[in-house]
Amino acid sequence: MRKRLTVTALYGSLTAASLVWMVPVVTALAISVLPIGQTRSGWWHGGLSQLTLANYRDAWSQGLSLYVAPSFVITLGSVLVSLLLGALASYAFARLEFRFKRLAYFLLLTTMIVPVQIILIPLLPWLRLLGLAQGDLQYLGIILVHTAFGAGWAVFMMSAFFADVPEELLEAARLDGASHLGQLRYVVLPLALPGLVSFAIIDFVFVWNDLLLGLTLLDRDHQPLTVGLANLQSPHLAQENLVSAGSIMVVLPPLLLFIALNRFYVRGLFAGGVKG
């Protein structure tokens, strides 16, 4: 009897906590699909007949649409470049010996603790000097900055996965005459694929969610959705309908990715630490 009471209390409090935990998201979601008039008279009174997508349409046509393409270009570009350069380097860190290896590894890892503010201020003049601060080249600039600042995380994660590939398989490939590039391409990458997927998801979420770099380095025509949302948000303009629709639009891509590939995301975070 007593045990059953404990179990009921456990499930009861977990359910209550889960409901409370969802309140912020539910609030934003509800406001985004209700007419603003309904929202202002207590959105929880709203009936299902009131549901509308007008807020999304308005948020989209009032400027948010401009931020969508940049978000995808920056995020997918950064993930691809990080995967490519990161995999090459991680192979060397996991499998090869060379001078200054420990020093290089240490320097890469510092990106996991220092704040991004340490590179922020001189970055804009520097990108201008390199010719990466104008037009679509801005994308290349910010992609390389994301790659550099995410390099520690990339190498840390991917080299851990690469190190788990059994040495015997590489040995066999070497006997068949495979070069190091061949061993990476045909042995390590296929076997470490789950690890690569984990890294790609975490990097996607991280880059997609960046606000500071996008806000600082890019002009208005190239800024990502997070910046668009921050621009919409203003306490003086009462436009809860647009802001809520915008927030759901920003949240959706990483959320869908998380739902689809949850296992890989969680496994990636096991690899230790997280970028914040």
Next chain:
Amino acid sequence: MTTSLKKPPRASGPGSFGDRRGGGRARTVSGGTRTAGKTGGRTGYAFVTPLMAVFALFYLWPVLQSVMSSFFTWGLLRPWNLFDRSTWQFAGLANYRHTLSDPDFWHAGANSLLWLVLFPLLVVGISLVVAVAIWHARRWSVVFRTVFVLPMTISLAAAGVIWSFVYNPDAHIGVLNAVLKALHLQGTLDVGPLHLKTTGQWLADPGTLNLGFYDIRLVNVFVIIAAAWAFAGYGVITFSAGLASLPQELVDSARVDGCRPLQVVRHVIVPHLRQPMRIVFVVSVIFALRTFDIVYVMTSGGPGTDSTVLGLLPWQEAFAFLTSPQAGQGAAVAVLMSAVLIALGFPYLKSMLPRKESR
């Protein structure tokens, strides 16, 4: 949605500090000794060069520039440039002296200190309780865990916006105010040094906590709560992984010995989670000091400078007022911040390096 945490892919769980994973990690960097043939060295360079080039150009060099330019007076309209002497307006230590004597810096520092204390406590506390409860629950654990991990994927900018709805002063929009209104709890609350205004202005003027020599602005607390909501999932994942490796026999034998559930938690589960707790704590500390996004979106550091944090200062000084030549000063703040973070995070960093003796 499936979270298969009962069988973590890496049996030892979250082990960046872990002794158990030490061996694996060591192999990561020094494993090359086995393959270090004649080709090792050159091939190694060829493989790391592309990444290291990007890293040097877009991280190392900007870091150096930040450090060097913090000794000069400059603004973004006329940026300091190492190779152009005409941009050198040497300031010596003036930027640092000015920063350290600037009340705004110390105010932001005090707010960051509050973040540094409260944020990790909230994250570790909430996620520990949740993870242990979920571990006890077994059934539905996947659903419960997903609920708590989900906010982790939400950008902090969006999390800030979403929480601004919860805190909305209009009791028809803001749930918090609606609940307080329904319970007739709106007013002011004075308990000793605590002066809390529950009148609904959570992000403007929710009151202060008087420490005698300093008034803590409670607006920070409400931003920190939102950030902890977004980040607690990391703790839940990490603790769940730790609990997955907890031998059931240990729990059972404690029960047989007459331990009550809370005693099991205290004497068996919490000691087992010491290592994950350290990781979550350190990562939250790092996160707390870097904070920019969520403060920028929720309050922009306001009202006045009530919720300004250190992470906001470099940006404000360099970019918010482009015409004022304060970039050097912003760089000085960034350098000071990084120094604190490196000091705090160094043990963590070292624990992620491969062991020396295994070379």
